[in-house]
Every structure is written in structure tokens, then in C-alpha cells.
Amino acid sequence: MLASKLLEMQDPEPIRFLDKNGEWNPSESAAVYAIALEGVTLDDKQQWFSDMSVTRAFDAECTNLQRQGQMALWVPSLGQEGCQVGFAHAADERDYIFPAYREHALAYARGVELYDIGKTFRGISHGGWDPHDPKNGNVHPYTLVLGAQAHHAVGYSLGQMLTEKAKHGDYSLDPGTPGTATDRATIVFYGDGTTSQGDANESMVFAASYQTPTLFIVQNNQWAISVPVARQSRTPIYRRALGFGINAVQIDGNDPLAAYAVAKTMLGMARGGGGPQYIEALTYRIGAHTTSDDPTRYRDSVELDEWRLSDPVNRLAAHLRAAGVGEEFFEQVTQTAREKAQQVREKLLASVAPHPDTMFAHAYASAPHALRDEQRRWMAEYEESYQTDASGEERV
Ligand SMILES: Cc1ncc(C[n+]2csc(CCOP(=O)(O)OP(=O)(O)O)c2C)c(N)n1
Structure with a gap:
């Protein structure tokens, strides 16, 4: 039957440069993105590693604070730091980013203070940070209503496109052929479960219709609370975007190099007038959905152990060691991460409720x-x- 043939369509291997062990082992699908890595130095990668490690230490500290009754709720990003850091550094300064609520590594890597992330979950701030303050790296405050930010992002990027057209005296909505080139794009993040929301789908219709400079990033961490991704999508998620006429790929989301290279390339395409782009990053939520959740009730420990083997922090560490980075660097990062987490803890405990x-x-x-x-x-x-x-x- 034709329908089952479509479901059985072969997908290319996810785009990957570093394999599970952190060895340089690109998939065939990665070749066209390799050029985007040319400007990445060893220093850059060390910075990414530091961003990931600091966020991880902060994440653990926030879980502790919640368990000690000092935080209303915590949403761990444990296991998803690799792609988040790659995406954060791939974006230009002028690009604008709409996260969901689990993008701590992304926010930190763009300049948001860890304390500002923590205070939202302590319940002493209405939004956490001011997205108009340049130090916050154009990161919008978190959105907890699943998928709402997809509409915000497409509307925002439509604005970026119309602003560009208006500079040339063109006030129409028509994106033109080829599309309108802009000097900035918008990125929106959400999870695999959110792809089932109407907002996520409607926003893709709009983005495709007006060819907005939007990069959709789905972190497929395999679970939407207790619902596995296979229950929500019979096909790989990136294929949904193809159905809307949006260029879409699937990457190994625990490889920061793949995240960086693909996002860098796709943002260039979006800014060049190529219309919306879509990345499905395959990763795993190592921790609980939130501190209110107990994943042992619905998740197999064998699956968790398997994914732990492709932990993005260990993977990048192996890559750095192979490139000659010595133990002193790793010790220094561990120390800094511990200190920063401790500082945030102290600052949060000393904070006064408004x-x-x-x-x-x-x-x-x-x-x-x-x-x-x-x-x-x-x-x-x-x-x-x-x-x-x-x-x-x-x-x-
Ligand atoms: C509109 C809406 N419906 C339901 C919820 C409750 N809810 C919060 S998180 C979540 C699961 C989201 O899963 P996914 O999109 O995969 O993201 P993840 O939490 O795994 O990062 C649900 C159903 C919500 N916040 N907003």
C-alpha cells in the first residue's frame, strides 16, 4: 500500500560530527555542513564546554534548592546542554531567540545570568530577565504555555522581514521571489510533545506562507512528561515540517558541533531569504520532567543507561582531550562551575520576595x-x- 510505503521511507542518518565516544566520525549527511565549522577554534570549543559544565552544576544546585523547599519548582536541562550550547553560539548577536522553559544552557551561553533563571523558579520574579537589555543576548523570557512562543517567534520574524522590505519602500506582505534577505533571524525552541500543539503547527503554516526568517528547533528529548515520542508521532518529527514545505533536518542533539554547524548554515539560509528552517535535535532528558515528576514510574532504566553513554558533556570532553587539552583545564572548569553554582545558591537564598x-x-x-x-x-x-x-x- 502506498501509505505504508510513505511511512517506511528511509531517513538519512542524523547529522553528526562527533560520535558517542567524542571521536571525529561524521555521518554522510554531515558533509555539507562541515564548512560551517571552519572558523571554530579550540578556544571556542573550550568555552562551549565551560558553558555546559557551569549550567550542569547550576542545574544540580537548583534541584537541591527545590528539595530543600527553597524553590517552587525546577525544570532540569540535564543531558540537553550539548545542542543548546551549539545553537546559542551559532546565532548572531542580532538574532532573537524564543526559548521554552528548559533552555538553561542556551540562555546562559547567550549571557543571561543564572540567578535570573533561578529567581523565576523561586517565584520571586515575573519573567526573570529583560530581553531588551543587551547583556541578555536577545533571549526572550521563558514560555511555559506549550507552543505559544512559536506564534510569537513567527510574528517577530515576520516583523524582521517587513522592516527590511519597508527600507526599500515595499509595504506588502509578499516575501517576493527569491525571498527577502534580512540581517537577522528568529529562533524558536520547543519539545517533541509540543509538536502536537495547534500553535506549533499553525505557526509553521504562517512561516511557510510568508517565508519568514524563522529557525524552528525541536529538542526531541524522547519524552513529553510520561508520553514517549513514538506515541505522538508515527514518523520522525522533522518530516512534519517537510509537509509544510519547510526545509528540515534531523541532527544528533548530543553533538554540539552538529548543532552549531547546522544552525549556523540554516540561519544563513533564513537570513538570505530562504524562508523558515527546521531542526529536530535528537537528545534525551536524563533527569525528571520537573522536580514534581518521578520518571522511574514510566521509564525504563535500560533506556536511560543507554543514553547516558552519549552524554554531551563527556562527548565534548573526549574531543577536547583528543585535541590536546590537558587535565588542568577540566579541573579549572569543575572548580568554576562549583563556585558559580554556590554563588547563585547564596544569592537566591538572600533574595527578598517582591x-x-x-x-x-x-x-x-x-x-x-x-x-x-x-x-x-x-x-x-x-x-x-x-x-x-x-x-x-x-x-x-
Ligand atoms: C498548552 C499547555 N498544555 C499543557 C501543558 C502542561 N505541560 C507542561 S510540559 C508538558 C510536556 C511537554 O513536552 P515537550 O514538548 O516534549 O517538552 P519537554 O518538557 O520534554 O522539554 C505538558 C503537557 C502546558 N504547559 N501548556
């Missing part, structure tokens, strides 16, 4: 009266009914 009234301050430019008056007053009265204020101080 007054609950601030939650009314930033939701609307001009708040509706029910919110501004009744709900705000109710909240104040409710707070007054307690003996202590939000920071635990006795009321006088």
Missing part, C-alpha cells in the same frame, strides 16, 4: 478596573489578614 502587589503592575499597560480596583483591594485585605508579611516579617 511585594505581592507588584503582580498587578506589569500585566497590562492600562489595567481593567476589576483588576486595578477590586482584585487588588481584595489581595491587600487578604495579605493583611496574616500575622506576617510576604517576607516573613511580623506585621506591626
